[in-house]
Amino acid sequence: MCDKTHNSWQRKNKSLNTRPLSTVTIFSNASKAKERRTYLTLKIGDKTRKVAAVLLIAALFAPYFISVGFPLTAAAQAEDPIIVFDMGHGQYKDTVFEKEDALLAGNLTEMGFEVVWAWGGLNDTILDGAWGLVIASIYGSSNGFATAEITAVEDWFADGKKFLWVAYDSDYAGNDYIRTNMSAMLTVAESSVLGEPTSVEDPVSNCASPYRVVANTTSTASAVASIVADVDAVLMHGPTLLYGLNSTGGAVALETVSVPNVHPVMYYGGSAVIVDADLVAPLAHTNGVAGSYVCMTVETSAGPTSNSIIAVSGASPYGDYQPMTTAQYYGVNLTGYNLVYQTFEFAKARLLGGFALDPILLMGIAGVVVVVIIIAVVAKRR
Numbered sequence: 001m002c003d004k005t006h007n008s009w010q011r012k013n014k015s016l017n018t019r020p021l022s023t024v025t026i027f028s029n030a031s032k033a034k035e036r037r038t039y040l041t042l043k044i045g046d047k048t049r050k051v052a053a054v055l056l057i058a059a060l061f062a063p064y065f066i067s068v069g070f071p072l073t074a075a076a077q078a079e080d081p082i083i084v085f086d087m088g089h090g091q092y093k094d095t096v097f098e099k100e101d102a103l104l105a106g107n108l109t110e111m112g113f114e115v116v117w118a119w120g121g122l123n124d125t126i127l128d129g130a131w132g133l134v135i136a137s138i139y140g141s142s143n144g145f146a147t148a149e150i151t152a153v154e155d156w157f158a159d160g161k162k163f164l165w166v167a168y169d170s171d172y173a174g175n176d177y178i179r180t181n182m183s184a185m186l187t188v189a190e191s192s193v194l195g196e197p198t199s200v201e202d203p204v205s206n207c208a209s210p211y212r213v214v215a216n217t218t219s220t221a222s223a224v225a226s227i228v229a230d231v232d233a234v235l236m237h238g239p240t241l242l243y244g245l246n247s248t249g250g251a252v253a254l255e256t257v258s259v260p261n262v263h264p265v266m267y268y269g270g271s272a273v274i275v276d277a278d279l280v281a282p283l284a285h286t287n288g289v290a291g292s293y294v295c296m297t298v299e300t301s302a303g304p305t306s307n308s309i310i311a312v313s314g315a316s317p318y319g320d321y322q323p324m325t326t327a328q329y330y331g332v333n334l335t336g337y338n339l340v341y342q343t344f345e346f347a348k349a350r351l352l353g354g355f356a357l358d359p360i361l362l363m364g365i366a367g368v369v370v371v372v373i374i375i376a377v378v379a380k381r382r
């Protein structure tokens, strides 16, 4: 059962629902600094003027701590990373929203994210403060992105340390507008991966029809092992495959050519075949040829700041006709939900794990260190 499988995942990973490590660490540093300061004050307490000097220095720095240091740690603790999911461009489907998308939002919340559905387009307001943005393949030729939306995403992503996931669809019925819109978003994000303007079918690995492809081959690269753990069958409904861009912007087949920082995550099975639906041919592959093509990548050190992560997939992780998180379809058991959740975990661990290197928080920590050093020097000299 779909719900049960998703819920099992949730229970298994309950321990992952923790606050960012950074806030705990910073609180600890602050407490130690306080203890140290108290200790030094007591040690020299027998000489009044020394105490007075220490108190004077502490008093001088007090406003600094109050305005910069400690309140920020409390603020950081209160906020979960926000992931915005675009729903303003035809991605919404009622049955999916009530089932797969509801489970997705619930589990991501359990994992410590804040999920925001963007119903009214992409702009500075909805993206303000967001850590992640997921854009499923759009639907409807009048539902393309406005120039202002593309610019808003470009500006947001240019801040760095962001996670962007863009999904494609096939060129079924000559719907090349989907591909061009998704590629427009990836281009302003300086992605090294784009979707091919074509369709992939699989007459062997599918959910009762070749266009309901089940991708069944995972990467063996250790870099993405955490993403593909317990993943063996992913619904890629009416999908395309991906290609890479080399250093001169040329289209290359990711099955045979490696692109720096681009990690293929998931492949179609060997019986998958390119079945082009219109006059726009694939760029780095050949129509009619079968192969275990790349259907999902993650790019690290990505974007204009070289410190973001971009995921690209040939079908959508939410919404759409039937998303990658689907646990069962036409009687076929699927594990794509693991792939989707673990991709968010991968990005979170990479971008938000360990110490928070936020410049303002670093200033706060530096301030504590400076005061401790000054107090130690004063205590030693007198």
Ligand SMILES: [Ca+2]
Binding pocket: 171, 197, 198, 199, 276, 277, 278, 279, 280, 281, 282
């Ligand atoms: Ca085509």
